[in-house]
Amino acid sequence: MKRLSIYAGVAFLSAALLLSGCVSNKKFRSLQARHDEMRAKEQALTEKYQEAQQQLSSANTRVTSLEDQIASERANVKSLQEALNQCLTSSNQGNVNISKLVDEINASNRYIQHLVNTKNKSDSLNMVLTNRLTRSLSREEMQDVDVQVLKGVVYISLSDNMLYKSGSYEISDRAGETLSKIAKIIADYRDYDVLVEGNTDNVPISQPNIRNNWDLSVLRGSSVVQALQNEYGVDPKRLTAAGRGEYNPVAGNDSESGKTRNRRTQIIITPKLDQFMELIDKAPESSPNSEDVPRDTTRTSPLRQ
Template sequence: MNLKFIDMKKKVLMLTLIAGTLLVSSCASKKELLNCQTENKELSSNYQDSKEQLAATKARVASLEDQLAQQKRDYASLQGSLDKSLTNANSNNINISKLVDQINESNRYIRHLVEVKSKSDSLNLVLTNNLTRSLSKDEMKEVDVQVLKGVVYISLADNMLYKSGSYEINDRAAETLSKIAKIIMDYKDYDVLIEGNTDNVAVNTMAPSMKNIRNNWDLSALRASSVVQYLQDHYGVDPKRLTAGGRGEFNPIATNDTEIGKQRNRRTQIIITPKLDQFMDLIDKAPEEK
Protein backbone atom coordinates (compact mmCIF):
# COMPACT_ATOMS: atom_id res chain seq x y z
CA MET A 1 0.00 0.00 0.00
CA ASN A 2 2.68 2.29 1.04
CA LEU A 3 4.69 1.51 -1.99
CA LYS A 4 1.72 2.32 -4.19
CA PHE A 5 1.20 5.55 -2.33
CA ILE A 6 4.78 6.49 -2.79
CA ASP A 7 4.63 5.75 -6.42
CA MET A 8 1.50 7.77 -6.68
CA LYS A 9 3.16 10.70 -4.96
CA LYS A 10 6.11 10.45 -7.25
CA LYS A 11 3.84 10.45 -10.24
CA VAL A 12 1.91 13.44 -8.93
CA LEU A 13 5.13 15.25 -8.17
CA MET A 14 6.41 14.51 -11.64
CA LEU A 15 3.22 15.71 -13.22
CA THR A 16 3.38 18.84 -11.12
CA LEU A 17 6.95 19.50 -12.16
CA ILE A 18 6.08 18.87 -15.75
CA ALA A 19 3.07 21.14 -15.54
CA GLY A 20 5.15 23.83 -13.82
CA THR A 21 7.81 23.47 -16.38
CA LEU A 22 5.31 23.77 -19.17
CA LEU A 23 3.73 26.75 -17.51
CA VAL A 24 7.03 28.50 -17.03
CA SER A 25 7.99 27.56 -20.54
CA SER A 26 4.70 28.86 -21.87
CA CYS A 27 5.20 32.18 -20.13
CA ALA A 28 8.71 32.51 -21.46
CA SER A 29 7.58 31.75 -25.02
CA LYS A 30 4.91 34.46 -24.97
CA LYS A 31 7.43 37.05 -23.82
CA GLU A 32 9.89 36.03 -26.45
CA LEU A 33 7.11 36.06 -29.00
CA LEU A 34 6.22 39.59 -28.03
CA ASN A 35 9.87 40.55 -28.19
CA CYS A 36 10.21 38.89 -31.57
CA GLN A 37 7.13 40.61 -32.87
CA THR A 38 8.42 43.97 -31.67
CA GLU A 39 11.83 43.33 -33.17
CA ASN A 40 10.19 42.15 -36.37
CA LYS A 41 8.24 45.37 -36.63
CA GLU A 42 11.44 47.35 -36.10
CA LEU A 43 13.27 45.26 -38.65
CA SER A 44 10.41 45.62 -41.09
CA SER A 45 10.42 49.39 -40.57
CA ASN A 46 14.18 49.50 -40.92
CA TYR A 47 13.99 47.35 -44.01
CA GLN A 48 11.39 49.61 -45.55
CA ASP A 49 13.51 52.67 -44.75
CA SER A 50 16.52 50.94 -46.24
CA LYS A 51 14.60 50.08 -49.37
CA GLU A 52 13.47 53.67 -49.71
CA GLN A 53 17.00 54.94 -49.06
CA LEU A 54 18.33 52.44 -51.57
CA ALA A 55 15.79 53.55 -54.16
CA ALA A 56 16.67 57.20 -53.49
CA THR A 57 20.36 56.35 -53.70
CA LYS A 58 19.83 54.52 -56.98
CA ALA A 59 17.90 57.52 -58.33
CA ARG A 60 20.72 59.82 -57.16
CA VAL A 61 23.28 57.56 -58.78
CA ALA A 62 21.28 57.51 -62.01
CA SER A 63 21.02 61.31 -61.91
CA LEU A 64 24.76 61.58 -61.29
CA GLU A 65 25.44 59.19 -64.13
CA ASP A 66 23.26 61.30 -66.43
CA GLN A 67 25.08 64.43 -65.30
CA LEU A 68 28.42 62.70 -65.85
CA ALA A 69 27.37 61.63 -69.33
CA GLN A 70 26.25 65.20 -70.10
CA GLN A 71 29.52 66.53 -68.74
CA LYS A 72 31.39 64.12 -71.01
CA ARG A 73 29.35 65.28 -73.99
CA ASP A 74 29.95 68.93 -73.06
CA TYR A 75 33.66 68.23 -72.67
CA ALA A 76 33.78 66.54 -76.06
CA SER A 77 31.96 69.50 -77.60
CA LEU A 78 34.29 71.97 -75.92
CA GLN A 79 37.31 69.95 -77.00
CA GLY A 80 36.00 69.95 -80.57
CA SER A 81 35.43 73.70 -80.41
CA LEU A 82 38.90 74.18 -78.98
CA ASP A 83 40.47 72.06 -81.70
CA LYS A 84 38.52 73.97 -84.33
CA SER A 85 39.51 77.29 -82.75
CA LEU A 86 43.15 76.24 -82.70
CA THR A 87 42.91 75.20 -86.33
CA ASN A 88 41.23 78.50 -87.23
CA ALA A 89 43.77 80.37 -85.14
CA ASN A 90 46.61 78.72 -87.02
CA SER A 91 44.88 79.50 -90.29
CA ASN A 92 44.24 83.07 -89.14
CA ASN A 93 47.86 83.41 -88.11
CA ILE A 94 48.87 82.33 -91.60
CA ASN A 95 46.38 84.75 -93.17
CA ILE A 96 47.47 87.55 -90.84
CA SER A 97 51.09 86.83 -91.71
CA LYS A 98 50.27 87.02 -95.41
CA LEU A 99 48.30 90.24 -94.83
CA VAL A 100 51.22 91.75 -92.93
CA ASP A 101 53.55 90.80 -95.79
CA GLN A 102 51.18 92.38 -98.29
CA ILE A 103 50.91 95.54 -96.18
CA ASN A 104 54.69 95.74 -95.86
CA GLU A 105 55.04 95.23 -99.60
CA SER A 106 52.46 97.93 -100.24
CA ASN A 107 54.27 100.27 -97.86
CA ARG A 108 57.54 99.62 -99.66
CA TYR A 109 55.87 100.30 -103.00
CA ILE A 110 54.30 103.50 -101.64
CA ARG A 111 57.69 104.66 -100.36
CA HIS A 112 59.13 103.82 -103.76
CA LEU A 113 56.43 105.87 -105.49
CA VAL A 114 57.03 108.76 -103.11
CA GLU A 115 60.76 108.62 -103.86
CA VAL A 116 60.11 108.40 -107.60
CA LYS A 117 57.65 111.30 -107.42
CA SER A 118 60.15 113.32 -105.41
CA LYS A 119 62.86 112.63 -107.95
CA SER A 120 60.46 113.35 -110.80
CA ASP A 121 59.45 116.65 -109.20
CA SER A 122 63.10 117.51 -108.74
CA LEU A 123 63.82 116.62 -112.35
CA ASN A 124 60.92 118.71 -113.58
CA LEU A 125 62.10 121.64 -111.48
CA VAL A 126 65.67 121.35 -112.81
CA LEU A 127 64.52 121.20 -116.42
CA THR A 128 62.07 124.05 -115.97
CA ASN A 129 64.73 126.23 -114.37
CA ASN A 130 67.20 125.42 -117.14
CA LEU A 131 64.66 126.30 -119.81
CA THR A 132 63.38 129.51 -118.30
CA ARG A 133 66.53 130.98 -116.77
CA SER A 134 67.51 132.82 -119.96
CA LEU A 135 64.06 133.92 -121.13
CA SER A 136 62.94 137.47 -120.48
CA LYS A 137 59.67 138.32 -118.76
CA ASP A 138 58.16 139.40 -122.07
CA GLU A 139 59.24 136.14 -123.69
CA MET A 140 57.84 134.15 -120.79
CA LYS A 141 54.44 135.70 -121.45
CA GLU A 142 54.36 134.07 -124.88
CA VAL A 143 56.28 130.91 -124.01
CA ASP A 144 54.56 128.10 -122.15
CA VAL A 145 57.04 125.68 -120.56
CA GLN A 146 55.86 122.43 -119.02
CA VAL A 147 57.76 119.37 -117.84
CA LEU A 148 55.69 116.21 -117.58
CA LYS A 149 57.36 112.92 -116.58
CA GLY A 150 60.73 114.17 -117.72
CA VAL A 151 59.51 115.34 -121.11
CA VAL A 152 59.86 119.04 -121.84
CA TYR A 153 57.10 120.87 -123.73
CA ILE A 154 57.89 124.40 -124.97
CA SER A 155 54.95 126.05 -126.66
CA LEU A 156 55.60 129.22 -128.70
CA ALA A 157 52.95 131.52 -130.13
CA ASP A 158 53.02 131.79 -133.91
CA ASN A 159 53.64 135.56 -133.85
CA MET A 160 56.93 134.89 -132.01
CA LEU A 161 58.26 132.77 -134.87
CA TYR A 162 56.61 133.47 -138.20
CA LYS A 163 55.79 136.32 -140.44
CA SER A 164 52.11 137.15 -140.50
CA GLY A 165 50.14 134.64 -142.54
CA SER A 166 53.31 132.75 -143.47
CA TYR A 167 55.56 129.86 -142.48
CA GLU A 168 58.75 131.92 -142.86
CA ILE A 169 60.73 132.67 -139.67
CA ASN A 170 60.59 136.35 -138.63
CA ASP A 171 63.38 138.49 -137.19
CA ARG A 172 61.93 138.32 -133.70
CA ALA A 173 62.27 134.54 -133.56
CA ALA A 174 66.05 134.59 -133.78
CA GLU A 175 66.65 135.63 -130.17
CA THR A 176 64.12 133.20 -128.71
CA LEU A 177 65.25 130.28 -130.86
CA SER A 178 68.87 130.97 -129.96
CA LYS A 179 68.05 130.42 -126.29
CA ILE A 180 66.07 127.28 -127.02
CA ALA A 181 68.90 126.06 -129.24
CA LYS A 182 71.32 126.52 -126.34
CA ILE A 183 69.12 124.29 -124.17
CA ILE A 184 68.92 121.68 -126.93
CA MET A 185 72.71 121.78 -127.32
CA ASP A 186 73.18 121.43 -123.55
CA TYR A 187 71.44 118.07 -123.68
CA LYS A 188 73.07 116.61 -126.77
CA ASP A 189 71.54 113.14 -126.50
CA TYR A 190 67.96 114.34 -126.31
CA ASP A 191 65.54 113.90 -129.19
CA VAL A 192 63.67 117.01 -130.32
CA LEU A 193 60.28 117.09 -132.01
CA ILE A 194 59.06 120.34 -133.54
CA GLU A 195 55.28 120.19 -133.87
CA GLY A 196 53.19 122.78 -135.73
CA ASN A 197 49.56 123.53 -134.78
CA THR A 198 46.95 125.88 -136.25
CA ASP A 199 43.47 127.13 -135.49
CA ASN A 200 40.48 125.98 -137.54
CA VAL A 201 40.41 128.95 -139.92
CA ALA A 202 40.88 127.79 -143.51
CA VAL A 203 44.09 128.83 -145.26
CA ASN A 204 43.81 131.74 -147.70
CA THR A 205 45.30 130.02 -150.71
CA MET A 206 45.10 133.25 -152.71
CA ALA A 207 47.66 135.03 -150.50
CA PRO A 208 51.15 135.18 -152.04
CA SER A 209 52.71 133.81 -148.83
CA MET A 210 50.41 130.79 -149.00
CA LYS A 211 51.34 129.73 -152.51
CA ASN A 212 51.21 125.95 -152.95
CA ILE A 213 49.71 125.51 -149.43
CA ARG A 214 46.51 123.51 -149.65
CA ASN A 215 45.28 123.52 -146.03
CA ASN A 216 46.22 123.76 -142.35
CA TRP A 217 48.03 120.42 -142.55
CA ASP A 218 50.48 121.89 -145.00
CA LEU A 219 50.83 125.13 -143.03
CA SER A 220 51.52 123.39 -139.69
CA ALA A 221 54.05 120.99 -141.23
CA LEU A 222 55.87 123.75 -143.12
CA ARG A 223 56.09 125.92 -140.00
CA ALA A 224 57.61 123.03 -138.05
CA SER A 225 60.01 122.36 -140.90
CA SER A 226 61.07 126.05 -140.92
CA VAL A 227 61.99 125.87 -137.21
CA VAL A 228 63.89 122.60 -137.68
CA GLN A 229 65.93 124.04 -140.54
CA TYR A 230 66.55 127.26 -138.64
CA LEU A 231 67.94 125.36 -135.63
CA GLN A 232 70.10 123.28 -137.95
CA ASP A 233 71.36 126.09 -140.15
CA HIS A 234 71.86 128.87 -137.57
CA TYR A 235 72.81 126.98 -134.40
CA GLY A 236 74.28 123.73 -135.63
CA VAL A 237 71.77 121.39 -134.02
CA ASP A 238 72.33 117.87 -135.32
CA PRO A 239 69.48 117.17 -137.79
CA LYS A 240 69.49 113.52 -136.71
CA ARG A 241 68.02 114.68 -133.42
CA LEU A 242 65.30 116.77 -135.03
CA THR A 243 61.86 115.75 -136.26
CA ALA A 244 59.33 118.08 -137.91
CA GLY A 245 55.66 117.32 -137.71
CA GLY A 246 52.35 119.07 -138.35
CA ARG A 247 49.03 118.43 -136.59
CA GLY A 248 46.98 121.06 -138.38
CA GLU A 249 43.91 122.20 -136.48
CA PHE A 250 43.32 118.83 -134.83
CA ASN A 251 45.23 119.26 -131.57
CA PRO A 252 43.62 122.35 -130.01
CA ILE A 253 44.30 123.40 -126.42
CA ALA A 254 41.49 125.99 -126.36
CA THR A 255 38.21 126.68 -128.09
CA ASN A 256 38.31 128.11 -131.59
CA ASP A 257 35.12 130.04 -130.90
CA THR A 258 37.03 133.03 -129.52
CA GLU A 259 39.96 135.02 -130.87
CA ILE A 260 41.98 134.33 -127.73
CA GLY A 261 41.36 130.60 -128.11
CA LYS A 262 42.47 130.72 -131.73
CA GLN A 263 45.65 132.55 -130.74
CA ARG A 264 46.47 129.84 -128.23
CA ASN A 265 45.88 127.11 -130.78
CA ARG A 266 48.19 128.78 -133.33
CA ARG A 267 51.39 127.58 -131.77
CA THR A 268 54.56 125.62 -132.38
CA GLN A 269 55.51 123.07 -129.77
CA ILE A 270 59.10 122.02 -129.16
CA ILE A 271 59.16 118.65 -127.38
CA ILE A 272 62.50 117.63 -125.84
CA THR A 273 62.64 114.01 -124.71
CA PRO A 274 65.58 112.88 -122.55
CA LYS A 275 66.64 109.25 -122.38
CA LEU A 276 65.63 107.33 -119.31
CA ASP A 277 69.18 106.79 -118.05
CA GLN A 278 69.70 110.57 -118.06
CA PHE A 279 66.74 111.43 -115.86
CA MET A 280 68.51 110.92 -112.57
CA ASP A 281 71.67 112.70 -113.73
CA LEU A 282 69.69 115.90 -114.18
CA ILE A 283 68.60 115.87 -110.57
CA ASP A 284 72.11 115.89 -109.17
CA LYS A 285 73.83 118.03 -111.78
CA ALA A 286 72.52 120.70 -114.11
CA PRO A 287 74.46 121.36 -117.32
CA GLU A 288 77.17 123.96 -117.10
CA GLU A 289 76.35 127.38 -118.46
CA LYS A 290 78.15 128.36 -121.62
Protein backbone atom coordinates in the same frame (compact mmCIF):
# COMPACT_ATOMS: atom_id res chain seq x y z
CA MET B 1 19.52 40.73 -45.41
CA LYS B 2 17.70 43.00 -42.94
CA ARG B 3 14.35 41.93 -44.43
CA LEU B 4 15.19 38.24 -43.83
CA SER B 5 16.19 39.04 -40.29
CA ILE B 6 12.88 40.75 -39.62
CA TYR B 7 10.91 37.85 -41.06
CA ALA B 8 12.97 35.44 -39.08
CA GLY B 9 12.26 37.35 -35.91
CA VAL B 10 8.56 37.40 -36.57
CA ALA B 11 8.57 33.68 -37.30
CA PHE B 12 10.54 33.01 -34.16
CA LEU B 13 8.07 34.97 -32.04
CA SER B 14 5.13 33.22 -33.67
CA ALA B 15 6.68 29.82 -33.03
CA ALA B 16 7.38 30.76 -29.47
CA LEU B 17 3.78 31.75 -28.97
CA LEU B 18 2.56 28.54 -30.50
CA LEU B 19 4.83 26.53 -28.30
CA SER B 20 3.89 28.37 -25.19
CA GLY B 21 0.25 27.82 -25.82
CA CYS B 22 -1.83 30.77 -25.04
CA VAL B 23 -0.61 34.37 -25.00
CA SER B 24 -2.31 37.28 -23.34
CA ASN B 25 -4.03 39.93 -25.44
CA LYS B 26 -1.76 42.59 -24.10
CA LYS B 27 1.31 40.72 -25.15
CA PHE B 28 -0.15 39.98 -28.57
CA ARG B 29 -0.93 43.59 -29.23
CA SER B 30 2.60 44.51 -28.26
CA LEU B 31 4.00 41.99 -30.69
CA GLN B 32 1.63 43.19 -33.39
CA ALA B 33 2.74 46.81 -32.92
CA ARG B 34 6.37 45.71 -33.06
CA HIS B 35 5.63 43.86 -36.29
CA ASP B 36 3.93 46.91 -37.87
CA GLU B 37 6.85 49.13 -36.88
CA MET B 38 9.32 46.76 -38.46
CA ARG B 39 7.23 46.62 -41.66
CA ALA B 40 7.22 50.43 -41.81
CA LYS B 41 11.00 50.55 -41.44
CA GLU B 42 11.32 47.93 -44.12
CA GLN B 43 9.19 50.06 -46.48
CA ALA B 44 11.28 53.17 -45.73
CA LEU B 45 14.49 51.28 -46.34
CA THR B 46 13.16 49.96 -49.64
CA GLU B 47 12.29 53.49 -50.82
CA LYS B 48 15.73 54.78 -49.82
CA TYR B 49 17.34 51.92 -51.65
CA GLN B 50 15.42 52.67 -54.82
CA GLU B 51 16.24 56.39 -54.54
CA ALA B 52 19.92 55.54 -54.08
CA GLN B 53 19.82 53.33 -57.16
CA GLN B 54 18.37 56.18 -59.22
CA GLN B 55 21.04 58.61 -57.94
CA LEU B 56 23.76 56.09 -58.74
CA SER B 57 22.45 55.64 -62.27
CA SER B 58 22.33 59.44 -62.78
CA ALA B 59 25.84 59.78 -61.40
CA ASN B 60 27.11 57.09 -63.74
CA THR B 61 25.54 58.94 -66.67
CA ARG B 62 27.27 62.18 -65.62
CA VAL B 63 30.58 60.39 -65.22
CA THR B 64 30.27 58.97 -68.72
CA SER B 65 29.47 62.42 -70.11
CA LEU B 66 32.43 63.95 -68.27
CA GLU B 67 34.73 61.25 -69.56
CA ASP B 68 33.57 62.02 -73.12
CA GLN B 69 34.20 65.72 -72.57
CA ILE B 70 37.67 65.01 -71.19
CA ALA B 71 38.50 62.87 -74.21
CA SER B 72 37.24 65.62 -76.55
CA GLU B 73 39.26 68.29 -74.75
CA ARG B 74 42.39 66.13 -74.86
CA ALA B 75 41.94 65.75 -78.62
CA ASN B 76 41.44 69.51 -78.93
CA VAL B 77 44.58 70.20 -76.88
CA LYS B 78 46.55 67.83 -79.10
CA SER B 79 45.27 69.57 -82.22
CA LEU B 80 46.15 72.99 -80.79
CA GLN B 81 49.63 71.80 -79.87
CA GLU B 82 50.19 70.54 -83.40
CA ALA B 83 48.96 73.88 -84.81
CA LEU B 84 51.27 75.73 -82.41
CA ASN B 85 54.24 73.65 -83.51
CA GLN B 86 53.40 74.35 -87.14
CA CYS B 87 53.11 78.09 -86.44
CA LEU B 88 56.46 78.11 -84.68
CA THR B 89 58.03 76.40 -87.67
CA SER B 90 56.37 78.86 -90.06
CA SER B 91 57.43 81.77 -87.85
CA ASN B 92 61.07 80.77 -88.10
CA GLN B 93 60.75 80.69 -91.88
CA GLY B 94 58.81 83.96 -91.75
CA ASN B 95 61.66 85.66 -89.90
CA VAL B 96 63.96 84.81 -92.79
CA ASN B 97 61.42 86.15 -95.30
CA ILE B 98 60.93 89.34 -93.28
CA SER B 99 64.68 89.92 -93.26
CA LYS B 100 64.76 89.58 -97.05
CA LEU B 101 61.75 91.90 -97.36
CA VAL B 102 63.45 94.55 -95.20
CA ASP B 103 66.53 94.38 -97.45
CA GLU B 104 64.34 94.80 -100.53
CA ILE B 105 62.50 97.75 -98.96
CA ASN B 106 65.80 99.42 -98.11
CA ALA B 107 67.03 98.88 -101.67
CA SER B 108 63.75 100.34 -103.02
CA ASN B 109 64.09 103.36 -100.73
CA ARG B 110 67.60 103.98 -102.01
CA TYR B 111 66.34 103.69 -105.59
CA ILE B 112 63.45 106.09 -104.92
CA GLN B 113 65.85 108.58 -103.35
CA HIS B 114 68.06 108.30 -106.41
CA LEU B 115 65.08 109.03 -108.67
CA VAL B 116 64.10 112.00 -106.50
CA ASN B 117 67.63 113.35 -106.66
CA THR B 118 67.68 112.89 -110.43
CA LYS B 119 64.34 114.66 -110.79
CA ASN B 120 65.55 117.52 -108.60
CA LYS B 121 68.63 117.83 -110.79
CA SER B 122 66.40 117.88 -113.88
CA ASP B 123 64.14 120.52 -112.31
CA SER B 124 67.17 122.65 -111.46
CA LEU B 125 68.51 122.34 -115.00
CA ASN B 126 65.10 123.34 -116.36
CA MET B 127 65.16 126.43 -114.14
CA VAL B 128 68.60 127.39 -115.41
CA LEU B 129 67.57 126.74 -119.04
CA THR B 130 64.43 128.83 -118.66
CA ASN B 131 66.25 131.71 -116.95
CA ARG B 132 68.96 131.76 -119.61
CA LEU B 133 66.41 131.79 -122.40
CA THR B 134 64.21 134.54 -120.94
CA ARG B 135 67.24 136.72 -120.14
CA SER B 136 68.42 136.37 -123.76
CA LEU B 137 65.10 137.52 -125.23
CA SER B 138 64.27 141.18 -125.66
CA ARG B 139 61.08 142.77 -124.37
CA GLU B 140 59.70 142.86 -127.89
CA GLU B 141 60.45 139.17 -128.43
CA MET B 142 58.76 138.27 -125.16
CA GLN B 143 55.54 139.66 -126.66
CA ASP B 144 55.48 136.64 -128.99
CA VAL B 145 57.29 134.04 -126.85
CA ASP B 146 55.87 132.26 -123.79
CA VAL B 147 58.20 130.07 -121.69
CA GLN B 148 56.81 127.65 -119.10
CA VAL B 149 58.01 124.64 -117.13
CA LEU B 150 55.27 122.07 -116.56
CA LYS B 151 55.91 118.67 -114.92
CA GLY B 152 59.62 118.77 -115.62
CA VAL B 153 59.25 119.80 -119.28
CA VAL B 154 60.17 123.17 -120.80
CA TYR B 155 57.59 124.60 -123.21
CA ILE B 156 58.53 127.49 -125.52
CA SER B 157 55.42 128.72 -127.28
CA LEU B 158 55.95 130.92 -130.35
CA SER B 159 53.13 132.89 -131.99
CA ASP B 160 52.48 132.35 -135.68
CA ASN B 161 52.57 136.14 -136.27
CA MET B 162 56.23 136.15 -135.33
CA LEU B 163 57.23 132.85 -136.96
CA TYR B 164 55.44 132.58 -140.30
CA LYS B 165 54.31 134.59 -143.20
CA SER B 166 50.55 135.06 -143.24
CA GLY B 167 48.67 131.84 -144.15
CA SER B 168 51.95 130.03 -144.80
CA TYR B 169 54.36 127.63 -143.21
CA GLU B 170 57.44 129.52 -144.45
CA ILE B 171 59.42 131.11 -141.62
CA SER B 172 59.51 134.92 -141.68
CA ASP B 173 62.66 137.02 -141.60
CA ARG B 174 61.86 138.52 -138.18
CA ALA B 175 61.80 135.03 -136.59
CA GLY B 176 65.48 134.39 -137.35
CA GLU B 177 66.99 136.23 -134.37
CA THR B 178 64.60 134.61 -131.88
CA LEU B 179 65.16 131.12 -133.27
CA SER B 180 68.93 131.65 -133.14
CA LYS B 181 68.72 132.39 -129.39
CA ILE B 182 66.55 129.35 -128.79
CA ALA B 183 68.90 127.20 -130.89
CA LYS B 184 71.89 128.30 -128.80
CA ILE B 185 70.15 127.21 -125.59
CA ILE B 186 69.16 123.89 -127.19
CA ALA B 187 72.73 123.29 -128.38
CA ASP B 188 74.10 123.90 -124.87
CA TYR B 189 71.80 121.26 -123.34
CA ARG B 190 72.87 118.17 -125.27
CA ASP B 191 71.10 115.73 -122.94
CA TYR B 192 67.69 117.05 -123.96
CA ASP B 193 65.49 116.10 -126.90
CA VAL B 194 63.44 118.68 -128.77
CA LEU B 195 59.91 118.27 -130.12
CA VAL B 196 58.57 121.02 -132.37
CA GLU B 197 54.76 120.90 -132.46
CA GLY B 198 52.56 123.01 -134.72
CA ASN B 199 49.03 124.09 -133.66
CA THR B 200 46.28 125.98 -135.48
CA ASP B 201 42.89 127.53 -134.77
CA ASN B 202 39.69 125.97 -136.15
CA VAL B 203 39.44 128.10 -139.30
CA PRO B 204 39.76 125.80 -142.36
CA ILE B 205 42.81 126.39 -144.51
CA SER B 206 42.31 127.02 -148.25
CA GLN B 207 45.58 126.46 -150.03
CA PRO B 208 46.11 124.27 -153.10
CA ASN B 209 49.07 122.44 -151.56
CA ILE B 210 47.64 122.18 -148.00
CA ARG B 211 44.66 119.90 -147.46
CA ASN B 212 43.63 120.95 -143.95
CA ASN B 213 44.87 122.21 -140.57
CA TRP B 214 46.58 118.88 -139.90
CA ASP B 215 48.83 119.48 -142.89
CA LEU B 216 49.44 123.12 -141.93
CA SER B 217 50.40 122.31 -138.34
CA VAL B 218 52.82 119.54 -139.35
CA LEU B 219 54.40 121.67 -142.09
CA ARG B 220 54.94 124.52 -139.64
CA GLY B 221 56.57 122.18 -137.11
CA SER B 222 58.75 120.74 -139.86
CA SER B 223 59.80 124.23 -141.01
CA VAL B 224 61.08 125.13 -137.54
CA VAL B 225 62.90 121.78 -137.20
CA GLN B 226 64.66 122.30 -140.54
CA ALA B 227 65.59 125.86 -139.59
CA LEU B 228 67.12 124.68 -136.30
CA GLN B 229 69.06 121.98 -138.15
CA ASN B 230 70.14 123.77 -141.32
CA GLU B 231 70.60 127.36 -140.15
CA TYR B 232 71.56 126.97 -136.49
CA GLY B 233 73.38 123.63 -136.36
CA VAL B 234 71.14 121.67 -133.95
CA ASP B 235 71.75 117.91 -134.20
CA PRO B 236 68.78 116.51 -136.21
CA LYS B 237 68.89 113.30 -134.14
CA ARG B 238 67.59 115.35 -131.22
CA LEU B 239 64.73 116.89 -133.21
CA THR B 240 61.18 115.70 -133.88
CA ALA B 241 58.58 117.52 -135.98
CA ALA B 242 54.87 117.12 -135.18
CA GLY B 243 51.50 118.79 -135.64
CA ARG B 244 48.23 118.69 -133.72
CA GLY B 245 46.05 120.74 -136.02
CA GLU B 246 43.20 122.52 -134.24
CA TYR B 247 42.75 119.80 -131.62
CA ASN B 248 45.03 121.07 -128.85
CA PRO B 249 43.63 124.56 -128.14
CA VAL B 250 44.71 126.67 -125.16
CA ALA B 251 41.82 129.11 -125.57
CA GLY B 252 38.38 129.27 -127.13
CA ASN B 253 38.09 129.76 -130.88
CA ASP B 254 35.04 132.00 -130.49
CA SER B 255 37.14 135.18 -130.35
CA GLU B 256 40.07 136.60 -132.33
CA SER B 257 42.27 136.71 -129.25
CA GLY B 258 41.55 133.03 -128.57
CA LYS B 259 42.32 132.06 -132.15
CA THR B 260 45.57 134.02 -131.97
CA ARG B 261 46.65 132.09 -128.88
CA ASN B 262 45.78 128.77 -130.51
CA ARG B 263 47.84 129.55 -133.63
CA ARG B 264 51.19 128.73 -132.10
CA THR B 265 54.23 126.50 -132.46
CA GLN B 266 55.60 124.86 -129.34
CA ILE B 267 59.24 123.88 -128.87
CA ILE B 268 59.14 121.23 -126.16
CA ILE B 269 62.48 120.45 -124.49
CA THR B 270 62.63 117.21 -122.47
CA PRO B 271 65.36 115.00 -120.96
CA LYS B 272 66.31 112.13 -123.27
CA LEU B 273 63.91 109.21 -122.93
CA ASP B 274 66.68 106.60 -122.89
CA GLN B 275 68.11 108.15 -119.74
CA PHE B 276 64.79 107.69 -117.96
CA MET B 277 64.47 104.14 -119.25
CA GLU B 278 67.95 103.41 -117.90
CA LEU B 279 66.87 104.66 -114.48
CA ILE B 280 63.77 102.46 -114.57
CA ASP B 281 65.62 99.35 -115.72
CA LYS B 282 68.53 99.57 -113.32
CA ALA B 283 68.36 100.63 -109.70
CA PRO B 284 71.48 102.19 -108.15
CA GLU B 285 73.81 99.92 -106.19
CA SER B 286 74.18 102.40 -103.34
CA SER B 287 72.39 105.44 -102.03
CA PRO B 288 73.41 108.69 -103.75
CA ASN B 289 75.39 111.23 -101.74
CA SER B 290 73.34 113.82 -99.95
CA GLU B 291 75.33 116.64 -101.53
CA ASP B 292 73.98 115.59 -104.94
CA VAL B 293 70.54 116.92 -104.01
CA PRO B 294 70.10 120.48 -105.29
CA ARG B 295 69.29 122.99 -102.58
CA ASP B 296 66.80 124.92 -104.73
CA THR B 297 63.78 122.69 -105.40
CA THR B 298 61.23 125.49 -105.85
CA ARG B 299 58.55 124.75 -108.42
CA THR B 300 58.73 126.80 -111.57
CA SER B 301 55.61 128.73 -112.40
CA PRO B 302 54.77 130.11 -115.83
CA LEU B 303 56.74 133.26 -116.58
CA ARG B 304 53.96 134.71 -118.66
CA GLN B 305 50.22 134.17 -118.83
